[in-house]
Amino acid sequence: MTSVPITDVPTSGNAARLPQERRVVTEIPGPRSRELQARRAAAVPPGVGSVLPVYVTDAGGGVVVDADGNSLIDFGSGIAVTNVGNANPRVVERVRDQAGRFTHTCFMVTPYESYVAVCEALNRLTPGDHEKRSFLVNSGAEAVENAVKIARYATGRQAVVVFDHGYHGRTLLTMTLTAKNMPYKQGFGPYAPEVYRMPLAYPFRWPTGPENAGPEAAAQAVDQITKQIGADNVAAVVIEPIAGEGGFIEPAPGFLPAIAEFCEANGIVFIADEVQTGFARTGDLFACEHEGVVPDIVTTAKGIAGGLPLAGVTGRAEIMDRVHGGGLGGTYGGNPLACEAALAVLEEIERDDLTGRARRIGEIMLPRLRAMAERHPAVGDVRGRGAMIAIELVRPGTKEPDPALTAEIARRCHAAGLLVLTAGTYGNVLRFLPPLVIPEHLLDEGLTILEEAFAA
Numbered sequence: 179m180t181s182v183p184i185t186d187v188p189t190s191g192n193a194a195r196l197p198q199e200r201r202v203v204t205e206i207p208g209p210r211s212r213e214l215q216a217r218r219a220a221a222v223p224p225g226v227g228s229v230l231p232v233y234v235t236d237a238g239g240g241v242v243v244d245a246d247g248n249s250l251i252d253f254g255s256g257i258a259v260t261n262v263g264n265a266n267p268r269v270v271e272r273v274r275d276q277a278g279r280f281t282h283t284c285f286m287v288t289p290y291e292s293y294v295a296v297c298e299a300l301n302r303l304t305p306g307d308h309e310k311r312s313f314l315v316n317s318g319a320e321a322v323e324n325a326v327k328i329a330r331y332a333t334g335r336q337a338v339v340v341f342d343h344g345y346h347g348r349t350l351l352t353m354t355l356t357a358k359n360m361p362y363k364q365g366f367g368p369y370a371p372e373v374y375r376m377p378l379a380y381p382f383r384w385p386t387g388p389e390n391a392g393p394e395a396a397a398q399a400v401d402q403i404t405k406q407i408g409a410d411n412v413a414a415v416v417i418e419p420i421a422g423e424g425g426f427i428e429p430a431p432g433f434l435p436a437i438a439e440f441c442e443a444n445g446i447v448f449i450a451d452e453v454q455t456g457f458a459r460t461g462d463l464f465a466c467e468h469e470g471v472v473p474d475i476v477t478t479a480k481g482i483a484g485g486l487p488l489a490g491v492t493g494r495a496e497i498m499d500r501v502h503g504g505g506l507g508g509t510y511g512g513n514p515l516a517c518e519a520a521l522a523v524l525e526e527i528e529r530d531d532l533t534g535r536a537r538r539i540g541e542i543m544l545p546r547l548r549a550m551a552e553r554h555p556a557v558g559d560v561r562g563r564g565a566m567i568a569i570e571l572v573r574p575g576t577k578e579p580d581p582a583l584t585a586e587i588a589r590r591c592h593a594a595g596l597l598v599l600t601a602g603t604y605g606n607v608l609r610f611l612p613p614l615v616i617p618e619h620l621l622d623e624g625l626t627i628l629e630e631a632f633a634a
């Protein structure tokens with residue numbers, strides 16, 4: 179049953195061109211996708227995986243269309259990237275116009291206005307009204323890596339503190355910051371030095387209960403930092419305000435503010451990795467706003483540019499301005515097409531109140547999922563904010579993770595034409611990241627498919 183009445187937002191551009199409907203006309207993947215998958219196997223190493231190897235020809239609004247003509251409901255947004263919708267018409271228009279003027283100069287060689295405008299916007303929109311500076315790179319990992327470089331430079335310290343279930347990327351430093359061994363780290367060592375991991379306030383799995391998770395985890399982290407590293411040796415704490423790949427774990431209330439306060443009291447740079455949570459996804463523009471936490475540095479990527487590769491590092495002017503000239507940069511960082519896309523994304527978020535849309539998506543999804551949890555004891559936890567929602571699957575009556583059931587439910591959803599992603603340290607989380615512009619009838623239908631997958 180739907181407890182929130184469903185209404186559809188108007189669609190335009192690509193979304194209007196593509197019928198906003200689920201349509202399954204072949205097996206999934208179909209024959210054409212299977213053919214492409216065979217070609218790929220001979221050309222691409224298997225280390226690069228795909229959640230669902232249907233080969234895409236079009237996408238927009240709430241659907242992804244494949245080479246066999248199937249139209250899938252999109253609960254993934256390319257991992258929280260196409261928040262404003264795929265091929266969003268205003269993004270396309272600005273990118274197309276820019277592509278006709280120049281595609282690259284390298285900002286470090288001859289600069290251009292759109293880069294500056296994106297940085298101004300990031301400085302204005304990220305939490306806190308202190309003076310800020312931003313610069314642009316290509317990926318989330320590159321943003322996190324640069325944030326750590328800057329924190330080390332500014333503090334003259336080396337240690338970096340991260341948390342259980344954290345994910346920060348796949349480069350040497352960021353895979354070291356990442357918690358989960360398989361598949362991100364296995365066999366890729368040795369890892370970067372001076373990285374220390376602390377407990378995260380994971381409400382569902384905190385041994386003394388969710389209500390104690392915030393204060394107890396914060397106290398443990400502070401104790402371990404003080405006793406094992408020494409607060410004076412810590413350059414930065416890097417944390418996701420909601421752990422993404424780790425399973426959409428919202429730290430228990432009070433945890434983030436306590437860690438931020440400890441950082442402030444000890445001259446430690448507090449880096450919020452908002453790569454997955456940013457740009458309206460959680461119902462706020464940035465997830466830190468939920469508890470009024472003001473980070474010293476914020477890293478952004480994924481949702482920033484509607485699918486074009488772009489990432490940002492935004493921080494307090496007095497930290498960012500320390501690094502010597504030429505110490506930061508990169509050939510493609512802040513590519514002009516990506517900057518134009520980012521400016522369009524920011525306009526879209528404001529014009530269409532996409533933070534409000536994200537909250538509404540949560541209001542539609544959470545009651546349905548909670549009702550499912552009551553019927554199916556395998557659903558151990560339902561959680562998330564805005565349009566960043568997940569369920570954690572366990573063996574009924576226990577908290578023992580059930581990754582096999584999780585994979586089976588995902589498989590059934592895929593076969594029925596609903597694209598869902600899995601996540602979690604234990605591989606037992608189904609995560610839902612619909613585009614914020616998804617028509618509500620598709621959201622509704624997607625939830626019904628999920629219910630049917632559980633019923634089966």
Ligand SMILES: *Cc1c(COP(=O)(O)O)cnc(C)c1O
Nearest residue numbers: 317318319345346347422453454
């Ligand atoms: C995806 C992600 C990254 C890495 O971003 P890439 O663009 O894949 O390098 C870093 N941090 C978080 C929280 C992420 O979700």
